[in-house]
Amino acid sequence: MNDPLEVENDQGAAPRRRFILEDDTGFDEVPKKYRKFYRKWRGVGDSLAANEVICPVCKVVIRSTRELRPGDRVYCMPCMSRLVVTANDDGMLEAIVSY
Amino acid sequence: MPSGRDVHDLSRDEFLDQVHSFEFWFHSVEGYLSGLEYGHAQGTIEEAMTAVDRDRLISVLCNYCVGETAALEGASGLIAFAPDRRAKIFLSTQVVDEGRHLEVLLHRMTDLGVADPEQEIRRRASPSLMVFKDRLLQLVASRNWEAAILAQNVILEALEFAVFRRHAETADAVTREVLLGIVKDERRHIGFGENEIGRRLHADPGISESLRRVKGDLDHLVLGTLEETSRSIGITLAEQETLGRMYLESVRRLGLDR
Numbered sequence: 610m611n612d613p614l615e616v617e618n619d620q621g622a623a624p625r626r627r628f629i630l631e632d633d634t635g636f637d638e639v640p641k642k643y644r645k646f647y648r649k650w651r652g653v654g655d656s657l658a659a660n661e662v663i664c665p666v667c668k669v670v671i672r673s674t675r676e677l678r679p680g681d682r683v684y685c686m687p688c689m690s691r692l693v694v695t696a697n698d699d700g701m702l703e704a705i706v707s708y
Numbered sequence: 709m710p711s712g713r714d715v716h717d718l719s720r721d722e723f724l725d726q727v728h729s730f731e732f733w734f735h736s737v738e739g740y741l742s743g744l745e746y747g748h749a750q751g752t753i754e755e756a757m758t759a760v761d762r763d764r765l766i767s768v769l770c771n772y773c774v775g776e777t778a779a780l781e782g783a784s785g786l787i788a789f790a791p792d793r794r795a796k797i798f799l800s801t802q803v804v805d806e807g808r809h810l811e812v813l814l815h816r817m818t819d820l821g822v823a824d825p826e827q828e829i830r831r832r833a834s835p836s837l838m839v840f841k842d843r844l845l846q847l848v849a850s851r852n853w854e855a856a857i858l859a860q861n862v863i864l865e866a867l868e869f870a871v872f873r874r875h876a877e878t879a880d881a882v883t884r885e886v887l888l889g890i891v892k893d894e895r896r897h898i899g900f901g902e903n904e905i906g907r908r909l910h911a912d913p914g915i916s917e918s919l920r921r922v923k924g925d926l927d928h929l930v931l932g933t934l935e936e937t938s939r940s941i942g943i944t945l946a947e948q949e950t951l952g953r954m955y956l957e958s959v960r961r962l963g964l965d966r
């Protein structure tokens with residue numbers, strides 16, 4: 610999944626990496642066509658890729674075909690939440706719920 | 709959704725229509741329930757347990773049944789005055805989920821040798837959980853949408869989500885499978901609750917005071933139930949705080965902790 614496929618210009622910012630998502634992450638709580646966009650957090654030793662962020666409501670890892678940046682909108686289908694990506698004080702990406 | 713499209717490119721309405729649909733529900737539960745019998749694989753071996761452990765598990769299951777019955781009756785009552793089509797359809801899927809939960813838990817009690825699960829529930833149910841159930845159903849009967857959703861889908865479901873997940877870590881194999889299947893359903897229920905309340909608060913911040921009062925009225929009942937259940941499944945006091953965190957985080961995000 611980590612092979613950058615192409616780059617795209619993002620309003621003058623550095624190009625975003627693109628990602629191919631494998632079809633089966635083992636996550637089975639959404640319909641098949643959406644499963645590649647989600648995975649379970651594997652706990653200690655796990656880490657987030659540049660295209661991933663954790664849902665604060667249900668703790669599932671949300672994945673995108675694009676590198677994520679602050680301001681991006683993502684959806685958590687398992688818990689039906691609309692989220693906006695932000696950067697915390699350490700520069701790590703987080704998601705906050707957008708009601 | 710066309711193949712190749714990123715799910716995060718859906719419009720807001722496309723997303724909300726999709727996740728509130730029976731279509732979405734059906735293809736979701738198919739992924740983790742098909743092939744199971746009463747919530748667990750047929751081949752899962754029943755582990756031996758002592759009489760004391762068995763009795764303790766039955767008490768816990770009785771209280772889980774009370775919680776699921778409360779949610780079943782609550783969700784079905786809420787459909788009548790749900791404010792929009794999406795909420796009505798989603799709640800209809802929740803009713804099915806809650807009915808299934810009650811059924812698999814009752815069946816688990818029968819597996820454990822309980823001849824009359826209904827009578828056993830009446831005998832062993834936690835008083836604080838029974839009061840919580842009454843309060844929830846009163847809120848539903850009074851058609852107080854926001855308060856009932858807060859009580860049911862934020863407070864009760866968050867507690868169940870946390871406790872079932874923790875209990876599954878140490879439960880016997882059959883009970884573990886039953887609980888993990890329920891937890892997967894609960895993820896939808898807690899998300900619906902928080903997002904619905906969040907949208908309502910955004911549209912009318914004035915309702916926050918009344919929701920804080922509801923939360924204040926129900927908190928001690930939920931925490932009382934958590935304490936009783938925790939004792940039965942061997943959860944320490946420190947762990948109880950961790951279990952309560954998910955609910956508290958949700959309440960904080962909604963701004964109802966102040």
